[in-house]
Amino acid sequence: MLIGFSIPTAFRWCDMRAGKLNRRVSLQKRGAARDTAGQPLVDGWTEIARLWANIRYLNGREYATSDTKVSGATASIRVRYRADLDATLRIVYRDAVFNILAVLPDEQDRDHVDLACNTGVNDG
Structure with a gap:
């Protein structure tokens, strides 16, 4: 046992458990995508x-x-903290495309970021 040893704030045990993050998603930006022939889209x-x-x-x-008939949904997507997220990006999970409406970071602990999204309305 270490006496007088404290864990720095940056390394303390956070509330973000790996089991809660149970969906593998793609973070995408609009830009230089290419088709199968290598031509820019x-x-x-x-x-x-x-x-x-x-x-x-x-x-x-x-x-x-x-x-x-058009259907749409509002969703909240939580990911680990990243500083490079903004509303110009989108999230894709399986066949669902989520447009990011707002980025809500956890500024106190820098543990996670909640993304307010909608889906079904368009493709981002």
Whole structure:
């Protein structure tokens, strides 16, 4: 046992448990994506990171537009703390594309970032 030894704040045990981050998602930015032939795509998205995340759907809705039914959902996606997240990025999980509406960092502990997102409305 170490007497008089304290763990620095940066290394203390945080509330972010690995088991809560149970979905592997793709963080993407709009830009220089290329097709299978290597040609640049006009409106392409490029993966910049693969992250572990927790996805919580907050509500959903369905509405009609141009004689077709469209469904959408609002979600909160929690990832480990990153300083480079902003609303120009998007998250892709399986076939679902999540548009980031707001970035809500945990400024006190710098443990996680909550991303307020919507899905089903467009592709980002």
